Amino acid sequence: MDRPPQVLDHYIGVDVGTGSARACIIDETGDIKALASENIKLWQPETGYYEQSTTDIWQCICECVRRVVSESTVNPSSIKGIGFDATCSLAVFTHDTDEPLPVTGPDFANDGNDRNVILWLDHRPVEETEKINNTKHKLLKYVGGKMSIEMEMPKVLWLKNHMPPELFERAKFYDLADALTHLATGNETRSYCSVVCKQG
Numbered sequence: 001m002d003r004p005p006q007v008l009d010h011y012i013g014v015d016v017g018t019g020s021a022r023a024c025i026i027d028e029t030g031d032i033k034a035l036a037s038e039n040i041k042l043w044q045p046e047t048g049y050y051e052q053s054t055t056d057i058w059q060c061i062c063e064c065v066r067r068v069v070s071e072s073t074v075n076p077s078s079i080k081g082i083g084f085d086a087t088c089s090l091a092v093f094t095h096d097t098d099e100p101l102p103v104t105g106p107d108f109a110n111d112g113n114d115r116n117v118i119l120w121l122d123h124r125p126v127e128e129t130e131k132i133n134n135t136k137h138k139l140l141k142y143v144g145g146k147m148s149i150e151m152e153m154p155k156v157l158w159l160k161n162h163m164p165p166e167l168f169e170r171a172k173f174y175d176l177a178d179a180l181t182h183l184a185t186g187n188e189t190r191s192y193c194s195v196v197c198k199q200g
Contacts, residue, residue: 007075007078008027008028008029008078009027009028009078009079009080010025010026010027010028010033010072010074010078010079010080011025011026011027011028011079011080011081011082011083012024012025012065012068012069012079012081012082012083013025013026013082013083013085014061014064014065014082014083014084014085014180015084015085015086016040016057016061016084016085016086016087016176016177016180017086017087018042018087018119018120018121019039019040019042020037020038020039020040020060021037021038021040021057021060021061021064022035022036022037022038022064023035023036023037023061023064023065023067023068024036024068025068025069025072025074025079027074033068033072033074034067034068034069034071034072035068036063036064036065036067036068036071037064038060038061038063038064039060040052040056040057040060041053041056041113042119043104043113043115045104046124048122048123048124049122049123049124050118050119050121050122051103051104051115051117051118051119051122052089052115052117052119053100053113053114053115053116053117054091054093054100054114054116054117054176054179054180054183055100055113055114055116056113056114057117057176057180058180058183061180065082082184084177084180084181084184085177086175086176086177086179086180087119087120087176088120088150088151088152088175088176089117089118089119089120089152089175089176090103090117090118090152090155090156090173090174090175090176091116091117091173091174091175091176091178091179092116092117092118092159092171092172092173092174093116093171093172093174093179093182094170094171094172095170095171095172096170100114100115100116101116101167101170101171102114102115102116103115103116103117103118103159105162105163106162108163108164108167117176117179118155118159120150121150122150122155123149123150124155124158125149125154125155125157125158126149128154128155128157128158128161129147129148129149129154131157132147132153132154132157133146133147152173152175156173159171174190175190175191177191177193178190178191
């Protein structure tokens with residue numbers, strides 16, 4: 001009598017880069033069953049400013065996941081987990097309503113695109129980066145001796161210095177990968193990698 005083929009567990013991996021969101025589905029042996037990619041929007045309101053939207057990114061992720069599940073023909077009940085990775089970008093939400101909080105000054109109003117991500121390559125916080133590095137704080141040794149302008153803490157300080165205070169008080173901040181986990185689960189936990197390596 002023939003035995004039924006072993007039913008393997010499957011996992012979904014999501015990676016958000018500068019220009020696209022990608023998803024794959026793999027089995028427990030590491031065999032890739034399907035891949036999908038969707039371009040994500042990028043706004044550049046001023047020279048050196050680069051913004052994205054978690055709303056747009058999430059829609060692209062959902063489309064990629066639908067496609068890999070469909071194209072792989074795996075049984076959805078065999079999917080045991082999903083993991084997220086993303087660029088070292090800052091995502092901002094309101095802590096009271098959990099909505100995307102726009103990062104575009106000077107009024108920080110929502111233009112309908114939910115532009116709540118300051119991309120890693122955004123270089124707006126020049127003064128803030130210098131201010132942090134000039135402290136010579138002992139914690140800087142954990143990030144190579146100084147903050148990079150592409151890290152998230154200078155961007156948070158830039159928002160503090162430019163947002164209306166009542167709006168900044170409503171803000172909560174995530175590394176983009178943690179924001180995706182939050183969108184998927186509602187969980188507020190930040191990863192050690194984000195907190196230690198990316199934010200100092």
